[in-house]
Amino acid sequence: MSRPKQTxxxxxxxxxxxxxxxxxxEKYLAVCGMALDALNEKLxxxxxxxxxxYSTDDALPFIGADRGLVQGPSESAFAFASRCRLAYDxxxxxxxxxxxxxxxxxxxxxxxxAVEIVSENSVWQVYAAGSDTSQPxxxxxxxxxxxxxxxxxxxxxxxxxxxxxxxxxxxxxATGSTPFAAPxxxxxxxxxxxxxxxxxxxxxxxxxxxxxxxxRSIVATWxxxxxxCRWIVISxxxxxxxxxxxxxxxxxxxxxxxNWGIVSANVMVASRFSSARxxxxxx
Amino acid sequence: xxxxxxxxxxxxxPASQSQWLSSLLSALQTLGVPAxxxxxxxxxxxxxxxxxxxxxxxxxxxxxxxxxGFLDFAGSGTVTYNALSGQVVTIPVTPDPSTLTxxxxxxxxxxxxxxxxxxxxxxxxxxxxxxxxxxxITNTSGSAAGPFAAGTFHVANPTTGATYTNTATFSVPSAQxxxxxxxxxxxxxxxxxxxxxxxxxxxxxxxxxxxxxxxxQAQLNATWVITVTSTTQFTLGGVLGNGVSSSSxxxxxxxxxxxxxxxxxxxxxxxxxxxTQLVTSLVGVSCSNTAALVGAGWESNAAxxxxxxxxxxxxxxxxxxxxxxxxxxxxxxxxxxFTTADATAQTLTLTSPISRTKxxxxxxxxxxxxxxxxASGPVGGCANLAVSNASASGGxxxxxxSTNHNLSTGNFVQISGVQxxxxxxxxxxxxxxxxxFTLSGSTFSGSYTSGGSVEGSDLGxxxxxxxxxxxxxxxxxxxxxxxxQSVAIVATVYVPSAQASSYAAAVQTAxxxxxxxxxxxxxxxxxxxxxxxxxxxxxxxxxxxxVGGSSQSxxxxxxxxxxxxxxADLVMGPNNVAVLSPAPSITVVGQ
Numbered sequence: 119m120s121r122p123k124q125t126x127x128x129x130x131x132x133x134x135x136x137x138x139x140x141x142x143x144e145k146y147l148a149v150c151g152m153a154l155d156a157l158n159e160k161l162x163x164x165x166x167x168x169x170x171x172y173s174t175d176d177a178l179p180f181i182g183a184d185r186g187l188v189q190g191p192s193e194s195a196f197a198f199a200s201r202c203r204l205a206y207d208x209x210x211x212x213x214x215x216x217x218x219x220x221x222x223x224x225x226x227x228x229x230x231x232a233v234e235i236v237s238e239n240s241v242w243q244v245y246a247a248g249s250d251t252s253q254p255x256x257x258x259x260x261x262x263x264x265x266x267x268x269x270x271x272x273x274x275x276x277x278x279x280x281x282x283x284x285x286x287x288x289x290x291x292a293t294g295s296t297p298f299a300a301p302x303x304x305x306x307x308x309x310x311x312x313x314x315x316x317x318x319x320x321x322x323x324x325x326x327x328x329x330x331x332x333x334r335s336i337v338a339t340w341x342x343x344x345x346x347c348r349w350i351v352i353s354x355x356x357x358x359x360x361x362x363x364x365x366x367x368x369x370x371x372x373x374x375x376x377n378w379g380i381v382s383a384n385v386m387v388a389s390r391f392s393s394a395r396x397x398x399x400x401x
Numbered sequence: 402x403x404x405x406x407x408x409x410x411x412x413x414x415p416a417s418q419s420q421w422l423s424s425l426l427s428a429l430q431t432l433g434v435p436a437x438x439x440x441x442x443x444x445x446x447x448x449x450x451x452x453x454x455x456x457x458x459x460x461x462x463x464x465x466x467x468x469x470g471f472l473d474f475a476g477s478g479t480v481t482y483n484a485l486s487g488q489v490v491t492i493p494v495t496p497d498p499s500t501l502t503x504x505x506x507x508x509x510x511x512x513x514x515x516x517x518x519x520x521x522x523x524x525x526x527x528x529x530x531x532x533x534x535x536x537x538i539t540n541t542s543g544s545a546a547g548p549f550a551a552g553t554f555h556v557a558n559p560t561t562g563a564t565y566t567n568t569a570t571f572s573v574p575s576a577q578x579x580x581x582x583x584x585x586x587x588x589x590x591x592x593x594x595x596x597x598x599x600x601x602x603x604x605x606x607x608x609x610x611x612x613x614x615x616x617x618q619a620q621l622n623a624t625w626v627i628t629v630t631s632t633t634q635f636t637l638g639g640v641l642g643n644g645v646s647s648s649s650x651x652x653x654x655x656x657x658x659x660x661x662x663x664x665x666x667x668x669x670x671x672x673x674x675x676x677t678q679l680v681t682s683l684v685g686v687s688c689s690n691t692a693a694l695v696g697a698g699w700e701s702n703a704a705x706x707x708x709x710x711x712x713x714x715x716x717x718x719x720x721x722x723x724x725x726x727x728x729x730x731x732x733x734x735x736x737x738x739f740t741t742a743d744a745t746a747q748t749l750t751l752t753s754p755i756s757r758t759k760x761x762x763x764x765x766x767x768x769x770x771x772x773x774x775x776a777s778g779p780v781g782g783c784a785n786l787a788v789s790n791a792s793a794s795g796g797x798x799x800x801x802x803s804t805n806h807n808l809s810t811g812n813f814v815q816i817s818g819v820q821x822x823x824x825x826x827x828x829x830x831x832x833x834x835x836x837x838f839t840l841s842g843s844t845f846s847g848s849y850t851s852g853g854s855v856e857g858s859d860l861g862x863x864x865x866x867x868x869x870x871x872x873x874x875x876x877x878x879x880x881x882x883x884x885x886q887s888v889a890i891v892a893t894v895y896v897p898s899a900q901a902s903s904y905a906a907a908v909q910t911a912x913x914x915x916x917x918x919x920x921x922x923x924x925x926x927x928x929x930x931x932x933x934x935x936x937x938x939x940x941x942x943x944x945x946x947x948v949g950g951s952s953q954s955x956x957x958x959x960x961x962x963x964x965x966x967x968x969a970d971l972v973m974g975p976n977n978v979a980v981l982s983p984a985p986s987i988t989v990v991g992q
Contacts, residue, residue, distance in 0.1 A: 142434050145429060145432040145433070145434050146429065146434070146445065146449075148432070149425055149428045149429050149432070150425070150449075150452055152428065153421070153424070153425060153428075153452075153456055154456075157456065157459060157460060157463060159407075160407055160411075160412060160460070160463050160467075161463045161466070161467075163407055163412055163467075164412045164463055164464070164466055164467025164470070165466065165467070165470065167409065167412055167467055167470060167471075168470030168471050169470075173409075174408065174409050176408065176409040176410070177409045177471075180409075180471045180473060180474070181471075183472070183473065183710075184471060184472045184473075184709075184710070185713065186710055186713045186714070205713070206713075206716070209713045209714065209716045209717060210716045210717050211717060211719075212713075212714055212716070212717035212719060212721045212724075213717045213718075213719020213720055213721045213724075213873075214717070214719050217717075217719075282764075282765070282766075282767055283767065284762075284767035339714075339721065339723075340721065341721065342719045342720050342721055342873065342876075343720055343721055343722040343724070343725055343760055343762060343769045343878075344720070344762060344767055344768075344769045344873070344876045344877075344878070345762075345767075346762060346764055346767075401762045401764060
């Protein structure tokens with residue numbers, strides 16, 4: 119956008135008679151003109167303040183709030199301003215897997231992890247790491263290769279509603295050379311750490327709870343009301359949760375993930391892949 | 402981003418006049434002009450002073466405009482500047498019409514928030530809506546009168562001066578005494594008050610009656626909605642016994658009529674039992690309201706901001722939760738035009754805007770449930786109510802519903818899915834009773850075989866709008882009214898004697914307005930969810946005595962507060978909407 123080529127200070131001088139254009143009078147007029155120019159500049163910046171990429175960085179949280187967006191923990195001001203610019207376009211896709219995955223990836227910026235959404239009926243929507251999210255994710259209709267808890271025995275108190283096409287799972291891959299998260303095992307009691315005393319880490323993860331909360335919030339806001347995100351999974355193993363593999367219990371759940379543990383040979387063992395973390399979903 | 406920046410917060414507040422003058426003088430000094438030593442009465446100094454006032458005032462307008470670009474600041478921001486009079490003035494970026502009354506409200510104009518909402522979100526502020534509800538008209542000694550066409554009969558609240566006009570045609574029958582005289586009044590302390598009549602009363606549950614002539618318990622001489630317990634006995638709704646014996650009196654049958662306030666907004670709000678004055682004078686006839694009539698004021702700035710943000714979610718055809726809320730909250734602006742089966746054109750709007758919503762997913766079925774409430778509480782009408790029969794009645798089609806339809810004569814309904822009888826379509830109706838109504842202009846033929854559902858009145862219209870605009874293909878979503886949870890409030894409040902009378906009226910309105918905005922399912926506190934915090938209610942009792950709209954109150958003390966009969970936070974059902982019933986019992990003690 120162009121700015122006025124002539125300042126009010128210059129204009130005042132240009133139209134003033136000679137006796138106002140010299141000496142003290144000139145300076146008097148110049149000061150008043152500069153004050154008005156400053157006010158005009160404030161007006162311009164004020165009008166631009168709510169427009170992303172034209173605003174100052176400290177306005178971005180408010181611009182984001184007006185466009186239903188929250189800046190990611192490491193998302194740059196430029197990236198977030200760009201996301202704000204596209205907000206109205208993006209909201210037209212709200213309620214779709216595309217929208218949920220895209221917003222998650224942009225929230226994780228500058229990281230661009232591989233992410234997936236898989237539905238109860240084995241429809242996989244996948245973005246590989248570094249994908250361009252302006253286009254919809256690749257869709258793979260699996261051959262019944264997603265079975266989270268239908269074979270869970272006994273039925274889980276945590277998962278009393280097995281089945282249902284409205285259920286889906288979100289999977290983020292913390293893999294590659296600079297993963298956005300890593301396992302961070304710490305044992306309550308043994309190291310003096312108590313719940314709430316590690317704002318920098320979640321249970322089993324080295325990312326703060328606010329990041330996990332941010333991801334959950336995105337899923338809650340951008341999913342359709344008639345769907346239930348059962349779990350948000352963060353996988354440290356790129357070979358897990360693979361749309362091309364079967365529900366064999368090695369690559370994908372084999373129906374026994376409804377409980378955290380299962381009894382095997384009279385011993386309670388973890389029922390889910392240990393190289394992933396499982397955050398409760400949202401409905 | 403600008404090459405140089407004033408900084409976000411600096412854009413929002415103007416420099417004061419003295420700062421402007423100081424800067425101007427300082428700049429001149431820098432240029433070698435000895436301005437700081439100018440005499441205060443000199444022409445140069447006076448012109449600069451005048452310029453500084455103009456600059457500060459203009460700076461204030463620029464600051465308002467800068468805030469006007471953001472929803473939150475446009476809604477709740479303020480700007481402080483020096484007026485030309487020299488006074489320091491603080492103004493809101495957008496005056497909130499929901500907080501204005503009288504001439505200030507009359508002079509209100511759309512502000513920056515309205516412009517932003519309209520221009521950027523295509524969302525317009527909801528206007529004030531009239532209080533509406535039922536008033537019982539009872540004839541105790543006069544002859545029959547009427548019929549009174551809609552708009553021709555008027556009643557009033559003598560305390561507030563609010564007047565109301567009937568919205569449906571009705572007649573006042575001659576005095577009808579039910580069951581001869583009252584033979585026994587059972588009045589157990591804390592239990593239901595039961596009336597026994599000398600002979601069969603002929604009443605049905607839900608009827609409204611006026612008790613008169615009772616001695617010993619004068620407060621029972623009022624209008625009540627009853628529950629029939631036998632042919633000669635019934636109990637009174639909205640009151641508990643106090644153990645004091647009483648006797649005699651008569652039971653008069655009331656005619657319940659729909660009324661609406663003549664003035665839109667909260668000025669038309671009336672508590673239970675306060676609309677007691679007939680403006681249309683009829684000898685031997687009295688009136689009273691057994692439920693509060695609650696008007697809806699202009700949409701507040703905060704509510705408009707929230708609806709703008711929900712609008713974003715409505716842009717998608719995939720229906721995030723916010724889309725359901727947006728369409729429900731905006732339904733009163735979404736005029737629907739229909740043509741009934743008898744070719745009568747209808748343009749429908751809500752009788753009261755939806756002000757509270759809740760969206761929930763049934764985890765075992767995947768069905769979305771949208772729960773609604775308006776300022777009064779539950780939303781009238783029905784949505785997707787099952788038809789159990791369609792029969793003949795005087796040549797018309799009579800629809801029987803599986804449960805109470807909550808409709809009134811003159812309502813507009815949509816019927817679909819009825820098999821065997823030509824009942825499907827849009828109709829105006831005449832209500833026969835709680836589960837039956839006839840379709841105006843219909844002609845019965847055939848034989849009902851199965852199926853059918855009814856949508857009607859406010860709840861039906863909102864459901865229609867949501868289904869048409871929001872619910873995706875293959876998704877099931879239902880719309881329901883929040884369930885009324887009646888809440889009794891008892892308290893003793895100490896105020897200066899001079900304010901006792903005005904406080905007694907103000908506190909009723911304040912409590913009604915507080916309850917009109919409580920979310921469905923109540924609030925969350927540190928210790929619990931789904932509650933009405935008793936401290937909030939105490940705060941309302943205190944603020945009802947606010948001095949000139951400030952946070953200070955002339956209330957000197959509050960004691961013996963009970964909420965729903967207890968002294969702690971009141972637990973609410975998750976889909977309940979709190980309604981003040983009976984009218985709050987506030988003992989005002991003048992000191």
